[in-house]
Amino acid sequence: MKTQLTLCISGTLLLVGMSGCEKTPERPMNVVYILADDLGYGDVGCYGQQIIKTPNIDRMAKEGMLFTQHYAGCTVSAPSRCSLMTGLHTGHTQVRGNREITPEGQQPMREDTYTLGKLMKSAGYTTGIFGKWGLGNPGSVSIPNKMGFDEFYGYNCQRQSHSFYPDHLWHNEEKVLFPENENNACKTYSQDLIHEQALKFIRDHKEQPFFAMLTYTLPHAELNLPHDSIYKMYENSFEETPYIGKFDKVYGGYNTSEKPLASFAAMVSRLDKYVGDVMAELKELGLDKNTIVIFTSDNGPHHEGGADPDFFKSYGPFRGIKRDVYEGGIRIPMVAWCPGTIKAGAQSDHISAFWDVMPTLAELTGTVLPEQTDGISFLPTLLSKKNQQAHNYLYWEFHELNGREALRSGKWKLIRQPIVGETILELYDLSNDIQEDTNLAEKYPDKVKELVSLMDNARTESPYFDFGREK
Template identity: 50%
Template sequence: MTRLFLLIVIAAFLSSCTQKVELEPSKPNVIYILADDLGYGDLSCYGQKKFSTPNIDKLAGQGMLFTQHYSGSTVCAPSRSALMTGQHTGHTYIRGNWERPPEGQHPLITENPILPELFKQAGYTTGAFGKWGLGYPGSEGDPNNKGFDVFFGYNCQMLGHHYYPYFLRSNQDSLVLEANAGTKTGIYAPQLIHEKTIEFIEENKDKPFFLYVPSIIPHAELFAPEEYMERFRGKFDPEHAYKGVDEGERFRKGPYGSQPESHAAFAAMVALLDEQVGEIVAKVEELGIADNTIIIFTSDNGPHLEGGAQPDYFDSNGPLKGYKRDLYEGGIRVPFIASWPGKIPEGTTSDHISAFWDILPTFTDIIGAPAPGNIDGISMLPTLSGKGTQSEHEYLYWEFHVWGGRKAVRMGDWKGVQYGISKDPDVPIQLYNLKNDIGETTDVADKYPEVVEQIKEIMGSASTPSEIFKF
């Protein structure tokens, strides 16, 4: 009897341990894919008609597509700073693109932990593959000094203008690409970076990881490998030719190279990006970790007008007004797709108003980590999961410190925009009702002075002084 009793107790104990393991979910892997200057209308699931993006469309079909998601800013560095810190551009440290020759940008300096550091604290392995732009090599803002175990790609976003660079950064090492010496085009950097991205997934499949994939596609210059150019050559005639810098001291040091077939090149680049997204999704499925992996795809700001790009030809903004560097919707409203099998409802669409600074609290909410106290973001997890009550923003705020100084506020359906504040801080605020006028065609400020006054108050109070970015 005693032996039987002991066997029953041991069996019950083992059963309870097994049940505990089965009921305690592992921390999900997080993959955040960030396109560079991809417009709201550049994906076929968002209305693109001239070419298709089947892999990204499939990802949207497996998850949730957002129609009112906003980037952190209208240019690269401050947009990424808002993403990493959970703060809008009235609070985040980096509020503009500021080069630090010979390589890199002014470093992100913050006492609060940023996204990769929060993942590290929660026991995650972290990797970034693509373009950084938030701190020159060795600085406080160097990705290896801000929580990334592995970094491969371009530290400097100026050098990230080029698809056949002379070197890439592998953590603290400079990887010289001899195949691109002189004017040679042996290694298309996004393909090499993508190979390293896939390797990171394979190497970390058995432990929780945070993978940040800030691609340089489709930022100018408009270059794509010949195999992709062949697919689109002649399909978008008459072509648009761009004359850039193809030799001399400035070659591959910022200025864009020439492209005689800009239309075909742009479509080819987006097609390559789409395939890379598909390969990332296929890899997590092949490794059997898809159900425990969140994949997000978005863009850092609106479409550019550089290097021969013609966003109007491709209707890259869809119904939106403005481009990169604008604070109209076309400069800051971006595609946003989130997939998490079994957690995010498939084939759904959300009009929840959200922004890059919401990503940090969303991720900390998901992984059960504390978020810093002085952030501007609100967790989007209730919207993503369909469970609980989603908190809403009272307003969203942006400021842009060049091109005359610009501010914008989204408050419910209202959008206030102010241009030229460096010259005249009291320049009139433009007001649009996005519910009725998504294209921001009709300024209704004269009809709703009380709304203008509310937005003016927000613009005056939403920003803290910056030592390095001033109007």
């Protein structure tokens, strides 16, 4: 008999067979996975942000567990999300870059791809995703409803998510039109609609196990949002330089933002409000102690559309931003919350990454993993157990800017860039040099040789992605 994680009446999670719990087990744990877009490690208060207010995420950390060494799947959106969805690092994923399809969509995954949605459906969960998809194009085999999700509401295409006032969103396979937003008018705000649909999904499925992915596009540019009370907290707080731009629904870009600093801060605080709404909804429904909520981000902060990561120190104590494979581009906030199950006020230095989410949910639900996975379950860490396995190494690759690779093994990190051209090897000791300032490659040639060997063997060739020489 498969083991599965169930909630006993005592309120304590145990990994046991059905006969291992003397009291009748209740329904399996729900899972809500909240994924911010381009939110940096240092953009929230519990990770050191001093200007932007994030009281709900901070409370989530106070009542749950904060991870200090969690990593995104990549340093840009699509490959990072593919890593999350498939339990593979970018040396093995099908999608390894933001490969665009016009007029709408990105590089699709194959029809037989095993995803988080398929895993959770096989475990008896109702599944939903609300926000940005970015892993296929409309009409392809790689849309949410064909990748294991019962319900989808949001943007299929990440370029179109650059506008928060779109002319359409998708509800499953139906296009939902917003003619009032034509010609870049700002009438109907997408994030509120997406948030409302996510809360409705939770309410509608309160009597059955559910898996909800809330993939908001905040605080990714464009830097525009309703000028409500959240915006007004920051409206006159900064000396501003307007960002002048124009959004094109086929080719992307970003609309003008009159006050980009205030807008960015308000977008983070609005995201924080959404997190608070989810926590409140779960509590009101009596599901807060039966739902694991995870909050994180898809990669490091951006410097686009008027955003200024230097002003807010969005990268925290690290070097680098989005598109870098330095820590600031790939190390991200992650907070986990489930009162009575996840220890309040806990902090974990366990090294984990997006490709660990699939094995974690597999262990949570007693589901057999596919043969190929790069991940290790961090469920023991969530439950404050001492039997947590560790990675031998973590690996990333990035296919823009002539290609970049990174590998972390323990305290050591090797960066190889550019891949096309005159390649430089950089070796850092993260235990003493978290800002990656001192390249130790010449001092420790044997360590470089060891990590280069791991790096060379970490990846398989891709038919579409070849470090800037896309086929």
